[in-house]
Amino acid sequence: xxxxxxxxxxxxxxxxxxxxxxxxxxxxxxxxxxxxxxxxxxxxxxxxxxxxxxxxxxxxxxxxxxxxxxxxxxxxxxxxxxxxxxxxxxxxxxxxxxxxxxxxxxxxxxxxxxxxxxxxxxxxxxxxxxxxxxxxxxxxxxxxxxxxxxxxxxxxxxxxxxxxxxxxxxxxxxxxxxxxx
Ligand SMILES: [Zn+2]
Numbered sequence: 001x002x003x004x005x006x007x008x009x010x011x012x013x014x015x016x017x018x019x020x021x022x023x024x025x026x027x028x029x030x031x032x033x034x035x036x037x038x039x040x041x042x043x044x045x046x047x048x049x050x051x052x053x054x055x056x057x058x059x060x061x062x063x064x065x066x067x068x069x070x071x072x073x074x075x076x077x078x079x080x081x082x083x084x085x086x087x088x089x090x091x092x093x094x095x096x097x098x099x100x101x102x103x104x105x106x107x108x109x110x111x112x113x114x115x116x117x118x119x120x121x122x123x124x125x126x127x128x129x130x131x132x133x134x135x136x137x138x139x140x141x142x143x144x145x146x147x148x149x150x151x152x153x154x155x156x157x158x159x160x161x162x163x164x165x166x167x168x169x170x171x172x173x174x175x176x177x178x179x180x181x
C-alpha cells in the first residue's frame with residue numbers, strides 16, 4: 001500500500017482509513033538491505049521483553065519441542081540494545097546492523113523483529129522466539145538453570161521440511177485463532 005519511503009501508492013490516501021505505522025522504517029530498511037526478505041513482522045511480546053531484561057538470551061534450550069525454533073536459537077538471536085521507537089531510517093539502520101543476516105532480532109525494552117521470505121515464516125519465527133522466552137522464564141522461575149541442547153541431540157534432530165515446519169505449523173496457528181474468536 002506504500003512505497004519504501006512510506007508514501008501511499010495511490011494518490012496520497014490509504015484505503016480503509018489506515019495510516020502508515022510509526023515504525024514502518026524498521027520494515028522498509030530490511031526490505032532495502034536484504035533481497036531474501038519479503039516479509040517483516042514486528043511485535044511487542046511481553047515474554048520476549050521480560051526474558052531479555054532478566055538477562056536471558058534466546059538459547060536452544062529445547063529439542064523436538066520446536067525443531068525450527070531450536071535451530072533458529074542455536075544460530076543466535078541478537079539483541080538491539082536501545083528501547084527506542086524505530087521511526088526513522090537512522091534508528092532502523094542501527095537495528096538492521098544489530099540483526100546482521102539473522103532471522104530475528106530482540107529489541108530491548110520493546111519487542112522483536114522477524115524477517116523471512118514469507119509472512120508465514122516470519123510469524124512462526126516470532127512465535128518460536130516468544131515460546132522460547134516463555135520457557136526460559138518458566139524454567140528460571142522454577143529454580144532451574146538454562147542448559148543448551150547437547151550437540152549430539154541437536155545433530156539427531158531431523159529437518160522435517162518446509163511442508164511440515166511452515167505448512168503444518170501455520171495451520172495450527174490459524175486453528176488457534178479460531179478458538180479465540
Ligand atoms: Zn514497536
